[in-house]
């Protein structure tokens with residue numbers, strides 16, 4: 001089999017993706033035709049295919065129930081159309097997001113989602129995982145940037161949804177369905193994104209606070225103003241540790257300078273980095289102070305009005321001697337990220353269980369990511385509820401013979 | 414309609430929840446696409462989700478087609494009951510169920526009129542961003558079904574960006590509750606798929622919507638141009654310069670004349686060949702910086718005059734005139750065919766030019782009033798539907814406009830949806846495989862083909878409910 005696969009593209013190995021623990025052959029078809037051929041053969045042979053981009057989001061999904069081979073689109077790469085004066089970009093699925101960002105920036109645009117510079121995510125992978133970036137507060141989630149896709153369905157057809165223009169309501173928004181479907185409905189081949197004007201000036205402010213609680217109070221003051229920051233986030237090493245409140249303003253020079261002057265009084269004590277220095281601070285912030293890639297990560301989402309209470313309960317559950325080494329709270333998004341010791345998977349899994357039950361009455365969502373040890377012990381997602389039946393029906397319609405590996409997404413999708 | 418079915422529905426809704434009388438039912442035989450009509454067998458007006466669900470269960474048992482309807486302001490025949498059956502109107506479901514100021518969202522019933530939502534949240538310094546020109550009449554449910562846009566969607570995006578959750582009554586009467594305003598969907602993004610599904614995936618009864626903080630300051634600029642071409646070029650320049658106004662709207666000469674002769678008159682100069690209505694918002698500094706740069710571009714493109722609205726009343730008048738433009742066109746001819754296509758913003762001038770030519774070649778009167786910032790053209794053709802020959806020319810021009818725009822990299826609709834009007838033209842934009850993929854969710858949400866049948870997806874052979882494509886209606 002390997003020789004037949006190698007004729008279609010490079011074959012390596014993917015570990016830590018399926019429940020059995022088996023290593024899967026990972027094929028990187030050299031082009032779209034090779035991918036179509038690969039999928040056709042897998043269908044004919046009754047094999048289950050696990051689609052991946054560059055695998056950077058795998059640790060945030062459950063281990064797949066089963067698969068015979070993994071397919072990556074990373075070799076199917078390249079920018080198809082960049083229209084700076086129309087503010088759009090279209091690229092093949094394997095194109096590194098980093099490359100797209102650089103291209104967009106050369107045209108005077110910012111590309112969202114902004115993932116850390118060290119992240120090797122591909123466009124297709126980021127769309128399939130529904131990944132949002134550090135710029136989410138300003139530009140919203142990935143699904144808001146997505147104008148359209150081309151995708152390979154399980155029956156071997158290549159289909160388009162949406163388009164390349166910034167405004168378009170032609171046909172059903174299948175691309176919205178594919179975004180965040182973790183490769184369970186199709187293999188994405190191409191995606192188009194809207195672009196935003198790149199900021200002329202950037203100011204990155206850091207204000208020290210006694211602890212996360214105090215930082216939350218300061219952050220709420222900012223949210224109550226007319227400002228539309230790019231970043232408003234609190235970083236700390238633990239519940240009772242000093243916290244740093246990050247605020248980033250970006251846009252036209254005169255506008256951000258004016259915005260600085262309107263900040264609440266407490267910000268007079270903040271350190272302010274301007275332009276190049278601010279961009280450096282920004283990159284540092286985006287890459288995370290703790291090493292996000294090696295940590296076990298727990299994400300809690302709630303509503304802004306409940307974030308103080310969510311944090312208070314998290315802090316209480318974490319307790320003394322917890323495996324936490326870093327926390328980031330984004331109050332305006334009501335998002336909280338705990339980075340924990342990856343070598344304590346059982347304690348992390350217990351914490352996740354406690355958070356899920358302890359925050360249920362606040363309507364919070366708890367997601368978890370980490371290595372295979374942790375993902376064997378816990379579900380990466382909350383229970384879906386009654387709408388799961390509709391999701392399953394959709395999956396069965398799109399992939400009636402179960403060609404694409406399932407089990408990675410919420411609800412075992 | 415079978416007596417037993419009507420009786421069951423009456424038992425659920427009470428006599429005033431049913432429109433049975435033939436003359437009253439005629440109000441539901443079409444939407445804004447006036448030349449395609451069919452009388453519904455019955456109209457149902459549930460008061461809430463449980464009533465709607467109970468009705469849907471009865472209708473399923475009797476195998477009756479269902480057409481959801483908001484205010485009927487749609488322009489593509491989306492709410493027209495072409496296959497007969499029942500229209501379910503949301504006119505009695507207009508409550509704001511929850512207004513959460515801190516978390517900036519509202520939960521509303523789907524029959525709420527768009528403008529009433531902004532009215533409800535304005536005292537709290539918030540507004541609902543999508544603002545179709547029909548916002549004083551159209552409903553949130555209709556906006557969701559069509560993924561409606563509006564002038565300010567240039568900055569804020571169409572409806573889909575603002576929908577956080579939905580309650581949908583499915584074809585079999587199940588209540589699918591997706592109303593929680595979660596940050597990300599858990600599992601598949603059903604809400605994203607349902608928005609824009611044109612009433613074919615279920616009846617939306619409640620909607621959770623994101624509210625936006627009202628800007629500190631808003632400035633409305635009016636630029637008067639000696640030609641439509643120059644106005645289009647100015648818009649392309651503003652986009653290419655990466656400037657960020659919140660709205661960029663063009664009105665051409667015929668539109669200005671109609672508006673100025675109507676109750677919406679706002680002082681648009683009748684001598685202008687085109688005007689560009691621009692809105693800039695933000696802090697004082699942001700408004701000034703943006704407005705000054707935009708004004709420089711407008712002047713560079715030969716604007717004859719630049720004005721800034723001096724008072725809130727003047728600003729409101731300029732917008733009322735823009736939003737009343739379709740109504741004002743009633744002076745030109747009894748009927749108006751509003752086309753809706755999107756083109757790359759780099760090609761605005763050429764395509765506006767070309768669409769105008771297409772109408773002139775067919776001896777038709779065309780007026781342009783459109784969301785220029787998004788490249789969303791609305792060539793509006795005035796006609797008299799009683800004149801069969803003129804109607805045929807109108808439809809021919811509509812098709813040609815779509816063909817030309819698609820050939821230039823454009824698309825069929827930016828906000829009005831497909832409905833009946835563009836059903837066949839879907840084949841210009843999508844391949845048979847693309848369309849087959851769209852059938853997949855349709856079969857899941859409507860396995861019996863009873864939800865708004867005969868819309869959006871092109872009719873295949875004689876399997877479906879509509880008997881004739883639109884352009885044959887007039888023959």
Ligand SMILES: Cc1cc2nc3c(=O)[nH]c(=O)nc-3n(C[C@H](O)[C@H](O)[C@H](O)COP(=O)(O)OP(=O)(O)OC[C@H]3O[C@@H](n4cnc5c(N)ncnc54)[C@H](O)[C@@H]3O)c2cc1C
Nearest residue numbers: 483484485486487491545546552554555558562612617828
């Ligand atoms: C003067 C004028 C100006 C306009 N300007 C704009 C504009 O700027 N931008 C824009 O986008 N549109 C515009 N429109 C078009 C129209 O107003 C929009 O499409 C609007 O969203 C339709 O809302 P409605 O309540 O009237 O829906 P209807 O016309 O009643 O229905 C529209 C579609 O939605 C479905 N539907 C309605 N309610 C529900 C529900 N509760 N659940 C499921 N499906 C439902 C119907 O079946 C139909 O397919 C304009 C129309 C007019 C007449």
